[in-house]
Amino acid sequence: MTAADAPEMIRLERLEKSFPGAGGPVPVLRGISLTVRRGEIFGIIGRSGAGKSTLIRCVNQLERASSGKVFVAGQELSALSGRELRAARRRIGMIFQHFNLLSSRTALENVALPLELAGEKKDAIRAAALPLLELVGLAGKADRHPSELSGGEKQRVGIARALASRPEVLLCDEATSALDPETTRSILGLLKDINRKLGLTIALITHEMAVIKEICDRVAVLDHGQVVEEGKVFDVFTAPQAEVTRKFLEDVVDRALPPRLRERLAAGAPGRGNPVIRVIFTGARAHDPIISEVVRRYDVLLNILQGSIEYIQEAPYGNLLVEAIGSDEAIAAALDYIRSNHLGAEILGHVAGDA
């Protein structure tokens, strides 16, 4: 995993962007500041219209911000234009939701295009482009046209083409949104592979938490043109702060209460009956036998109502719902014990003891 103190690769400072609207300028980015570190896979998630595409396009200046600064590899791109900007853009590759391949060109010719545009010699181009197709697993399809390739293969060509100018940064604009889940996983696997092999910094935008969970180191949640939450993927997944983040997480982390339990909680009186406790296990502690330890040490029975364990960035995250049966004092002592072991414990409500 990327060290938190790796040098910065992308820095956005107070980016603002408005588009003209019928009633005056419509703000789309409202003061975005972000830092992406070298070698990191950084995800930006947001609902449709949150400003994700506009934001990622500001990084390579396909879109010019109304105000604020954009730095990539220490260079202020927002201060450049013309030839200087074109040269700086060669350090930034980009892949797109709909691949944007030229249909009249073969896979190899598509990969070669950025090198042709940069004026490189024919032999050098071929020597550079073929290994890139190999890297993305398409060496055998160099002479195929896009119409003869599957969606996943087209995106592989897109990735190879983006790598042709040997960029330090790869921007991914909803790169897997047009693909089925299995192909999505294989493309994300390829991106992670490239990130590790080449040390490439990746910034991606998506509306799917599963994409963030699969490959990102850190994530920023964008809502109405603002970053409402940012952090390591594990931290954001296990302790989301913003409402919009919680909504996104419903798709990938099952924190929803079973309907029957919801009814019982709604019917219960606060402080009366048995507490229902959500116990959160994270990291190394997820494998500790805390529950059996609580039952052994305290005069408390724990009735397991629901449980799951999943892996986020290869770290376990357990989520257990229990009904605690015992005296108030014993339950309070058990809760103290759970919390003193650095596990999360939250009382969700009470249910009647005889239900």
Ligand SMILES: Nc1ncnc2c1ncn2[C@@H]1O[C@H](COP(=O)(O)OP(=O)(O)OP(=O)(O)O)[C@@H](O)[C@H]1O
């Ligand atoms: N060139 C433009 N001119 C005017 N308005 C624009 C332009 N580009 C984007 N917008 C508006 O800016 C807002 C944010 O768009 P953007 O495409 O950045 O959002 P998004 O989060 O990527 O959404 P989606 O996931 O639907 O693509 C939208 O309301 C959109 O209509």
